[in-house]
Amino acid sequence: MPLRFYNTLSNELETFVPADDATVRMYSCGPTVYDFAHIGNFRSFLFADIVRRTLEFFGHNVHHVMNITDVGHMTDDAGADGAGEDKMQAAARRVKEDKKSGRVPDGAVADPDDPYQIAQYYTDCFLEDARTLGVKVAFEYPDNILHATKNIDAMQEMITQLLERGHAYVGPDGVVYYSVESFPHYGRLSGNTLDRLMSGAGGRVSEENQASKRHPADFMLWKPDSTHIMKWDSPWGTGYPGWHIECSCMARKRLGTDVIDIHTGGEDLIFPHHECEIAQTCGATGEETFARFWMHARFLLVEGEKMSKSKGSFYTVRDVLEGRIRTESGQPAGVRVHPAVLRLELIKSHYRGNMNFTHKGLMDSAGVVRRLTEFRTRLEHACGGIAAEVDFDYPILARFADCLADDLNIAGALGAILPWASTNPEDPAAALGALNRMNEVLGVVPLATAAAAVEDAGSENSEIETLCRQLDEARAQKDYATADAIRGQIQERGYDVKTSPAGTVAERRLA
RNA sequence: GGGGCGGUAGCCAAGUGGCUAAGGCAACGGAUUGCAAAUCCGUCACGCGCGGGUUCGACUCCCGCUCGCCCCUCCA
Structure with a gap:
């Protein structure tokens, strides 16, 4: 049976056939671990999980890889150029507050000023949530869920390749930038081609931060900054990598190919993140294609609003x-x-x-x-x-x-x-x-066995069990006022009350 | 302004160029019940954002408009 997926790259439904019959190679943009993931994030992760499970349902062997963004990066809009507060520093503040309020258990993060501890704490929380919700790849950690901070070498390698191939340059500010003009297909995924980016009325580009770039859309690959909270030595100075490079590197490294089958993420990642990933990977590999299929999940609203x-x-x-x-x-x-x-x-x-x-x-x-x-x-x-x-x-x-x-x-x-x-x-x-x-x-x-899942309440909770027997007793005596009162009590505690041939059964409500 | 996606009953949500437009929830009628719950039976869009066009025929194709959402700055 032919599988048809909507490909953001072509804006069309296309029949999906893996490049290699043996294995579908799939990469999904994962969470940043500066905070708890929210249900909107999980809509996207669960979407990726459905893609993977669907492929498996149709008999494909799937190698699914996801990243954990644990490099600090910056919080504000000049951030493409690496200004603003580091997200890990912001997270440290939040964790300290959350420890006070009990949202983060005492002792969970011994030293909130250690960004690695913060990242590990939120990574563990993410994995726990993902496993709870049945996101398969979460059970393959750490094999198929990779930390950006553990792959800095691969990023530096790719940056070197990009420099050698003329896709990147070191600006007068010492920052390594990707040259979007060196990649003719820039804009193919998002429709934001260079001419459109320029002409867009809302496409404002701030003056000063752009001074070192050859083109306003050029983006950072490496930022030398010895004061940054997370930093690594590199040929371009001690500092940290740009945001987009981790996915390009980790997909290639772990999936073992220059061209992968499917790349997923939230719709907000189409531009600039995925556009930049394509530019980087293709720039480094010389291939025309990074992912053959790009699939994106739309946003989640809550009660009709953002x-x-x-x-x-x-x-x-x-x-x-x-x-x-x-x-x-x-x-x-x-x-x-x-x-x-x-x-x-x-x-x-x-x-x-x-x-x-x-x-x-x-x-x-x-x-x-x-x-x-x-x-x-x-x-x-x-x-x-x-x-x-x-x-x-x-x-x-x-x-x-x-x-x-x-x-x-x-x-x-x-x-x-x-x-x-x-x-x-x-x-x-x-x-x-x-x-x-x-x-x-x-x-x-x-x-769990269906019976246990549905009926655990009555058997496990002896108080509820007792109430059920009392209800039966009251009904047997035809003391309906008491029976109704007991039923109300059980319901208030989050249970549905059902009358069965064997007597009253209480089942915990599922929501 | 540019690049995309979507607008189907009270709610969620499928689907097709031409039989009576899936399904679920809610609601309503009935069976059952001490009363409920659960279960079962039945009812529930002459219309698919608005206006045009193509067609023998469109909710389904095309054009315009409108509303919602994402992106063009970090963001699933």
Whole structure:
């Protein structure tokens, strides 16, 4: 079945065929580790995860690599030229504050003034969040998730190559710049070609910082700065690398080729980051192409608006999972959210459309996760838990595959699965096999046995269990006022109360 | 100003140049229930941002407009 993906490079849907049949080589821009990753970041990371899992679903072997940006870099807009405060210094301040408030546990970062400790702390948090949400590559750390600070040598090597090939120069300020005019394809990915950048009314280029550059769009490869908080020796002086160079280097180094198959990231990275990556890699390799397919996820809105710290809608993964979000009316939701629910919420709409993260949507996703989980439980009981092998002749699996192959149509795929999940398939073993295969992509039916995931509440929490028995007792006595009161108590603690033939069962709400 | 992406029912969200425009949630009616929940049955877009055009026929193709989002400065 041909796979079709939208390629930002051509602005068209294209049939995807890997350059090398044996392995798809894929690189995803990962997080900066100066702070907790937020759900918008994870929309992008989960999108990459879906690309990878889809490829695997169709039988490809995928080598997926992601970076961790732990080099400081600068915070303000002159930053392309390396001015402003270092992000690690800003992070150090924040960590000190967060330690006071308890957001960062005491002892988690022994010395906040050590940028490596800050970076490692946030890296660990990122990995934990990513694993919780089922981002596969996170389980391949450190093999396939690379730290920029551990690859400075490779960056210097590439900068040397660029200098030798005439794509870079050392400016009068000692900074090594990439010469965009030396690369004729600059602008191909984003449409921001040099003439357009110049003529754009909003394309203001500040005067002074540009003085050392040959062209205003030239960007920094190495900045000598012995005062920088993170610095390394180099032929161009002690300093630090530019932002874009790490991805060019690490993709090439770890994936082992000059031309990779797929490169993913958030839409904001199209320009300048990915444009510059292309210029660097192609400049160094002499190839016309860096990544054959560029795929980008659109931004995430929260309750219809841009995420904003002042509006309190700047949610981290842990904020959502631990119930620290607000409902549409601004009330604290207060209910813990199952990771599968957040995962589904962040993957369920098409990656090329804006996604609106809402509390209502989260509740909706919780219902879907619960239904799919219960469906699997039913199938397991019906077939003794032994799934049968099924192929694309299985109708639902065929529809699911068609949707995925059509530029990752997850919503369409769910549209096929959900009505099916209300049925009682004639061959439960085959159905279970199909569901398991689909879940290899979706990853939203909790991995623990379905029964445990849904019913853990009643068995694990003895207090809740006691209340359930009291409720049964009250009902047996026909003391309905008491029964209703007890039910209210259980519900208030975040459980759904159900009446079953075996008595009252409480299930923890998934969101 | 330039480069892109998107606008389908109360909400989320598929889809097609021509049968009755998927699916989910919510809502409503019914079964069930002490009442609920869960479950089951049923109802729920004569219309797909607006205006033109192409066509025998467009929500689907083209043009204009409008709204939203991203980028042109660090940003998933």
